[in-house]
Amino acid sequence: MNTTLAIAKREFRTFFASPIAYIVLAVFLSLSGWLFFGPLFLAGQASLRGFFGLVPLLFVFIVPAITMRALAEERKSGTIELLLTFPIEDWEIVAGKFLASLGMIAVGLLFTLPYSISVAALTGPGPAFDWGAAFSGYLGLLLVAASFIALGLWGSAASRNQIVGFIIGLVLCIFFAFIDNFALLLPERLARIVEYVSVDFHFQNIARGVIDTRDLIFYATLIAIGLTLTTSTLSSARK
Amino acid sequence: MPSSMIRIEGLTKRYGMTEALKGLSFEVPRGQVVGFLGPNGAGKSTTMRILAGYLTPTAGKAFVGDVDVSADPVRARAMIGYLPENNPLYEEMMVFDFLHFIAEVRKIDPAQRDARIKSAAERCGLKDVIGKDIGQLSKGYRQRVGLAQAILHDPDLLILDEPTSGLDPNQIVEIRELIKDLGKEKTVILSTHVLSEVQSTCSRVLIINGGKLVADDSPENLPASGGEGAIHLVLGSRSGAAIDSAAASGVLKSVAGVTGVDVVEGEGHGTVGFKLRFGVEDPRRALFEVVVKNDWVILEVRRTQVSLEDTFRKLTGDKKAA
Structure with a gap:
């Protein structure tokens, strides 16, 4: 556990040693602020619904950009040889990278808290601002991000080229984010399955303020699959 | 405690179609400084990588002490200090932070960490650059950082893959002295192209070629053994x-x-x-x-x-x- 945290800590600090972290955070915050507040004032309704609809889409691009270097860079620079000769298990390396990326997303989300506070302040007399829904929305965002991170890490493990890692991660995130859009075109039974594997479908449930174990199990499964694939791809470097 | 530090039995490694090691076997007793010689592509790095727990062998066994590196890799790796070929380091980290990170992942007792970092840095002559970024260091200093991370946890076995390559003559002499000094208390296996290095630092020479052992003797006897x-x-x-x-x-x-x-x-x-x-x-x-x-x-x-x-x-x- 301590070794996982040591890997995570080093990785997290490395983000901020390069300009990429700042650029990604700046892009995320400006896009989410701009795209959220514009329609908000037009609609004149003090709700975070727009925000929670928007951020998962941004994550599709932002998360692979955060995870792309995690393992690809280690392979390219050769430091993977150090990592893989430490007296630790391969999954600990992957878990450390996962936690660091999740920490990075959490920092990004922390900076969006003023959005919620502003919207709460804009709420007029009558219905109170729904802090419960805001809380479960943020939880849902973290779960979406965690699933995308697990997919993005696999992309990064598959190549020594960061850009290739980014593209593989992006394709996987797009698949799991938008697959439910096809549900309408499919017969009922198939549509159910397609909906079930969609990250967005489960997020909509949570963002409504309903924290259902079925949704939590879905995210846990997707994260576990992504991290297992990442670990086995990382271990195959030993072959 | 077994007398041999390294025991390799019929080690074979294939990368796709190419066979890098073809049934290599040798044994190294505790406390020996062994030079590993061979032309490029002979299988030196492959052997060292398997020993260090980076690669898994296709066939055969490698033991560090009495631990099979394939069966219990984590325990085997804990006994080893490894300087990989080309000495890969985290360029963006400060020397101290890097060594601190190594101390954490090598599970050194938190109470002892600072003392260990200090003694490894002193031994490798890193005191003046401890606060610098690794990316700014000269090749000689980088090599010392690599050695410092390898000895930080006081391992029984040091595996050094081309520890002096790319250094200038003064740096080479310094690093050799350091290795000689480390060899007084540890088992060391080092690979090199430089034959004089073997003569000056090693008590035994292993020459491999085409994935097989072709000579095994002391540096003094080896010329005659032909x-x-x-x-x-x-x-x-x-x-x-x-x-x-x-x-x-x-x-x-x-x-x-x-x-x-x-x-x-x-x-x-x-x-x-x-x-x-x-x-x-x-x-x-x-x-x-x-x-x-x-x-x-x-x-x-x-x-x-x-x-x-x-x-x-x-x-x-x-x-x-x-």
Whole structure:
């Protein structure tokens, strides 16, 4: 556990040693602020619904950009040889990278808290601002991000080229984010399955303020699959 | 406690179609400093990577102490300090932060971390650069950072893959002194192309070629273990006429004991130089008879030392042709 945290800590600090972290955070915050507040004032309704609809889409691009270097860079620079000769298990390396990326997303989300506070302040007399829904929305965002991170890490493990890692991660995130859009075109039974594997479908449930174990199990499964694939791809470097 | 620090049994490693190691076996007792020699692609790095727990062998076993590196890799790796080839480091980290990170992942007791970092940094001469980014360091300092991370957890076995490559002569001497010093208390296996390095730091030499062990001896004995000596010979003809070097070398080759003849530079005026190699039998008496019979005169005859270089070339070069 301590070794996982040591890997995570080093990785997290490395983000901020390069300009990429700042650029990604700046892009995320400006896009989410701009795209959220514009329609908000037009609609004149003090709700975070727009925000929670928007951020998962941004994550599709932002998360692979955060995870792309995690393992690809280690392979390219050769430091993977150090990592893989430490007296630790391969999954600990992957878990450390996962936690660091999740920490990075959490920092990004922390900076969006003023959005919620502003919207709460804009709420007029009558219905109170729904802090419960805001809380479960943020939880849902973290779960979406965690699933995308697990997919993005696999992309990064598959190549020594960061850009290739980014593209593989992006394709996987797009698949799991938008697959439910096809549900309408499919017969009922198939549509159910397609909906079930969609990250967005489960997020909509949570963002409504309903924290259902079925949704939590879905995210846990997707994260576990992504991290297992990442670990086995990382271990195959030993072959 | 077993007496051997490294035990390798029939180690084989295939990358796709190419076979990097073909059933390599050797044993290294505790406290020995072993030089691992071989041309590029001989399998040195592959062997070291398997020992260090980075690669898994295709077949065969490798033990560090009594731990099988494939069966219990985490425990085996904990006993090893490893300096990989090309010394990969996290460029963006400060030297101290890097060593601190190593201390964490190597599970060094938090109470001892700072003391360990301090002693490793002192030993490797890193005190002046401890607060600098690794990316800014010269190659010599980088190498010391690599060594410092390898000794930080006080391992029983040090695996150093080309520890002096790319350094200037002063840095090489410094690093060698450091390795010699470490060798007093630890088992060290180091790979190199530089033969003088083996002679100055190692008590034993292993030469591998094409994934197999071709020699295993002390650096002093190794030149002779090729079973050969050499003679430098310069001949002229009694009449002063030029000697036909091709015909003469044919004659010399037939002398009992001579195993090889190379024509080298003579002294001019029709003289010819030869480099003769011989096996167990000393051919000098027989040579004298042949020279007299052919009406030649010996202008110079000198036994030459067979260097480690010659042995290395013979063991790793000739085998390919054969």
